[in-house]
Amino acid sequence: MSENGFAALGLGQTLEATLASQGLTEPTPIQQQAIPMLLEGADLIASAPTGTGKTAAFLLPALVRLTAAPKIKSTGPRVLVLTPTRELAQQVANAAKQFSRQLNRVKTVCVTGGESYREQNRAISAPHEIMVATPGRLMDQMQSGRLDFSRLEVLVLDEADRMLDMGFSDDVMTIASKLPADRQTVCFTATMSRTVLQLSQQLQKSPKTLEVKAEVARTEAIDQHVIFVDNFGHKRRLLSHWLNGEASGQAVVFTSTKRSADELAAALDAEGHATAALHGDLQQRQRTRMLNQLRRGEVRVLVATDVAARGIDVPAITHVFNFDLPRFAEDYVHRIGRTGRAGANGTAVSFVGRDDVGALRGIERFIGRPVKISEVEGMVADFKPGARGDGRRPAPRKWDERRPQGERREGRPFGDRNFGDRRPQGERSFGDRRPFASEPRAFGDRAPRGESFGNSERPASRDVYPKREAFRRDDSAPRSFGDRPRETAPYGERPQREARAGAERSFGDRRPEAPRKSWGDSKPFGSSERPRRKFD
Numbered sequence: 001m002s003e004n005g006f007a008a009l010g011l012g013q014t015l016e017a018t019l020a021s022q023g024l025t026e027p028t029p030i031q032q033q034a035i036p037m038l039l040e041g042a043d044l045i046a047s048a049p050t051g052t053g054k055t056a057a058f059l060l061p062a063l064v065r066l067t068a069a070p071k072i073k074s075t076g077p078r079v080l081v082l083t084p085t086r087e088l089a090q091q092v093a094n095a096a097k098q099f100s101r102q103l104n105r106v107k108t109v110c111v112t113g114g115e116s117y118r119e120q121n122r123a124i125s126a127p128h129e130i131m132v133a134t135p136g137r138l139m140d141q142m143q144s145g146r147l148d149f150s151r152l153e154v155l156v157l158d159e160a161d162r163m164l165d166m167g168f169s170d171d172v173m174t175i176a177s178k179l180p181a182d183r184q185t186v187c188f189t190a191t192m193s194r195t196v197l198q199l200s201q202q203l204q205k206s207p208k209t210l211e212v213k214a215e216v217a218r219t220e221a222i223d224q225h226v227i228f229v230d231n232f233g234h235k236r237r238l239l240s241h242w243l244n245g246e247a248s249g250q251a252v253v254f255t256s257t258k259r260s261a262d263e264l265a266a267a268l269d270a271e272g273h274a275t276a277a278l279h280g281d282l283q284q285r286q287r288t289r290m291l292n293q294l295r296r297g298e299v300r301v302l303v304a305t306d307v308a309a310r311g312i313d314v315p316a317i318t319h320v321f322n323f324d325l326p327r328f329a330e331d332y333v334h335r336i337g338r339t340g341r342a343g344a345n346g347t348a349v350s351f352v353g354r355d356d357v358g359a360l361r362g363i364e365r366f367i368g369r370p371v372k373i374s375e376v377e378g379m380v381a382d383f384k385p386g387a388r389g390d391g392r393r394p395a396p397r398k399w400d401e402r403r404p405q406g407e408r409r410e411g412r413p414f415g416d417r418n419f420g421d422r423r424p425q426g427e428r429s430f431g432d433r434r435p436f437a438s439e440p441r442a443f444g445d446r447a448p449r450g451e452s453f454g455n456s457e458r459p460a461s462r463d464v465y466p467k468r469e470a471f472r473r474d475d476s477a478p479r480s481f482g483d484r485p486r487e488t489a490p491y492g493e494r495p496q497r498e499a500r501a502g503a504e505r506s507f508g509d510r511r512p513e514a515p516r517k518s519w520g521d522s523k524p525f526g527s528s529e530r531p532r533r534k535f536d
Contacts, residue, residue: 009035011060012067018102019056028053030212035061038186043207045187045200052212055095058156058186063099065153066106066129076148077109077131080155080179082172084162085307086112086134086284087291092158093132106130113137114284121146135163135171142178149179157203160189160196161330169199176203190330222320222340223347225374226360228381235351236267239321241376242349243273243301249318250294252338253303256324264323265303278304306331312338322350325359329366349374354383 005026006016019025027035030048037044038061048054062079070078081096083089093110100106109123111133124131124146133141141147155176157163163172176185185204189196192211200207229235243251253268255261258279265277276290276299293299295314302312306326317339326332332350339346350371352360364370 005032006060009060010039011035011064014067014102015060015063015099018099022098024056028057030054030210031057031060033210033212034058037208037210038062038184039064041184043185043204044210045189045192045196045204045207046210046212047189047192048210048212054188055092055158056099058158058188059092059096059099062130062154062156063096063103063106066100067103070151070153072151074148074151075125075127076151077128078151078153079130080149080152081130081132081158082135082138082156082163082175083132083158084134084166084168086114086287087307087312088159089132089134090288091313093130096130096132100130108132111137111141112284114282114287135168135175138175139171142175152179152183154184154186155179155203157185157187157189157199160187160199161191161193164193164195164199165328169195172199173202190334221345222336223345224336224371225347225349226352226371227349227374227376228383228385229351229353230381230383231353234379234381235323235353238351238376238379239323240268240271241379242319242321243268247319247347250297250299250314250316251301251319251321252312252317252335253301253321253323254326254335255303255305256326258305260324261303261305265301268301268303273301274299275301275303278302278307280305280307306335313341314338315341315344317341318346320346320348322348325350325352325356325363327359329359329363332363333367357385 006019006024009027009032011019029052030046031053034044034046034048034054034057038058046054046057048057058081066078081089081092083092089110089112093108096108100108107126107128108130109120109128109132111120111124111131113134113136115137120137120141124141138147157172163169185207187196187200187204187207192209227238229238239253253264255264258281261277261279265275269275276293278287278290282290290299290302291312291314294302294312295316297316303323304312320336320339322332322335326335336346336348339348350360360371
């Protein structure tokens, strides 16, 4: 085998010399397997995490294709790379510029959110061969009509699983519908989930599948620790202890929310640590400035959300702290992958509380081994896994362990006792409020023991079961208000009541009907014939 391992892959002398100048002489497993497949022109869906050289795995074959003359003359890109985050897009664009440094007429543009539209419009209007973009901003530029994809040859979906988690599936399908149908489609993902495979079926044509199990091997160079915590204050004290002691280099602290990142960054900065916060609410100019400060060593601690879990490549990062555990196990691998890069060793510390035990078990299943549990002297947590309230059920005991061997339950055997019976055998069962069959039972009384429901004999005494007529009131007795005698006449044939004073009255008439008067027949005011009342 030659001195340069990339020579056997067929990249060409120009790219081999460029890689050698950057210190890259041996391909990684994903590069060694993916590059020959992509050079053949086949569609590919590959599973590989960040930090394993996948960027070069899809950029190098694309650059080999760019050395040939295009079939269609245009100013649009020949290679389009879609990424879920701005940081990852900038990292891929920088790698493309470095790899194509010795190639003629190969220009790379980056189209992401948070940037000025004027500068982006100027960049995409000039001829370019590689475009690295995020789906949201690319959709905006496509609606403006400034993009021309007539000569596109390669479409790359980097971190496809992350794009689907962030809700970019519809945007990706819309973008793909505007591209030429005879393109080569490459899909890189961290996990071969069902949604990723469904997306692949809609975008790719008979793709080849490549799955590199590099997650565990990647994390072996990272010293991983789990420290149990009782509350938020305990977690804060442990973080300060590590930053003031063992974490002598640069560190990244991951939180679950943007607000937590800002508050924790302000608290650490007040303690004397050069700290910056990075999350999705910041403008791209601010995010780029913070990453440059981290690379130059001006910022020692970077507090970030999962937006920084992919796309940060700073070799000086020695520690990663999971202040809050991630929701998905694969995000844990991406987080701790910010340290231990380029063959260096790193340390990852995760703070686990009562509500995080389930997430920790999922992470351990994903990486294939348990994470080492560590403690800090003087700050040991009262909480331990398996304690009450940690979210895990205790393991059920076996049947023979429920009672000491040889010990038997006192009382009658199972089946000799009626439901609810708590008295010795021979006495009345629960609910029996009368003697046995010696006296008549009241209404609702249970049948004697031994009789089936509904087969008991009903007593003939009317005093026990009186008929309904016995409760009716005698018609000769005086009735109370509202008690009317029952009318036996059928409905509609009831006799009319006698009219008072022999006069026929209408419904609601309280007096004899008076002759109807017309309007204006009333007497003048003061001429009433009624006698005046005399007040005493």
